Amino acid sequence: MELQILHWFESLHNPVTDPVMYAITCLGNAGIFWILLCAAFLFIPVFKKDRKLGLSMAIGLILSLIMCNGIMKNLSARIRPFNADPTFENLYGIFNGIKDWSFPSGHTSASFAAALAIILWDRKKGIPAVILAALIAVSRLYLTVHYPTDVLASLLLGSLYGVIGYFVTKLIMKRSEKARKVFSGEEPYKKLFAKA
Numbered sequence: 001m002e003l004q005i006l007h008w009f010e011s012l013h014n015p016v017t018d019p020v021m022y023a024i025t026c027l028g029n030a031g032i033f034w035i036l037l038c039a040a041f042l043f044i045p046v047f048k049k050d051r052k053l054g055l056s057m058a059i060g061l062i063l064s065l066i067m068c069n070g071i072m073k074n075l076s077a078r079i080r081p082f083n084a085d086p087t088f089e090n091l092y093g094i095f096n097g098i099k100d101w102s103f104p105s106g107h108t109s110a111s112f113a114a115a116l117a118i119i120l121w122d123r124k125k126g127i128p129a130v131i132l133a134a135l136i137a138v139s140r141l142y143l144t145v146h147y148p149t150d151v152l153a154s155l156l157l158g159s160l161y162g163v164i165g166y167f168v169t170k171l172i173m174k175r176s177e178k179a180r181k182v183f184s185g186e187e188p189y190k191k192l193f194a195k196a
Contacts, residue, residue: 002147006081009141010089017142022092025139027132028107031061034114048185052169053121055183060113060165064158068109069100072157078103081144088144098145105146108137108154109161116162133158 027033038061041047041054080102082088082095090096100106111133119126137155140146173180178194181187 002149003081003085005148006085006088006141006144010144012142013089013091018091021139021142022094024132024135025094025107025143025145028111028136028139031065031106031110031114033132034061034110038114050122050125051185052173052183053118053125055172056117056121056162056165056169057114058165059168060117060158060162061110063161063164064106064109064113067161068104068154068157069106072104073101073106076103077101078147078150081147091143094143094145102146103150104154104157105137105140105150106154107140108133108146108151109158111136112155112158113161113165116159117165118162120163120166 034057038054038057041050041057043054047054078101080095080098082090088095112130115126115129115133118129137151140151141148169183173183178187178192182189182192
């Protein structure tokens with residue numbers, strides 16, 4: 001059933017959407033887009049009021065890396081769809097660089113961890129983030145590098161990590177006035193280490 005769904009996605013391949021989907025999936029490679037956005041929120045002065053978003057994202061992304069890429073992939077040891085069915089089209093040679101297991105999807109988990117961390121603080125910034133996360137998830141199916149259940153489970157797991165990141169950040173800011181001021185952008189980072 002899942003391979004049939006992926007063959008349906010493969011039937012959508014065409015010269016217009018192929019490069020678009022490949023570019024979208026590349027944004028999720030190693031979580032690079034989300035890591036850069038997280039760093040921007042944390043360290044670029046113009047985004048100082050968004051430091052709490054950056055901290056929430058960082059927590060969510062670290063959880064995703066540890067749980068999905070570090071633990072769950074190795075426990076599941078699920079082979080990739082293109083290994084199960086060698087007839088899938090290897091667009092842009094994408095299969096060649098993939099050596100890890102299929103479940104869960106690191107791209108999807110990291111994307112939804114970051115997007116949920118953003119939208120829980122800021123709906124205006126979060127909606128585009130969630131849309132991009134969804135497109136990255138769909139791109140993994142379009143390129144036939146993950147099973148639908150890989151992506152669905154990773155969407156849920158990543159969302160959970162983003163929610164955890166949000167609540168941990170809120171707890172940190174609630175417990176420490178210094179942290180509240182710093183991650184709200186009211187004070188510089190050095191205030192975190194200043195004596196009361």
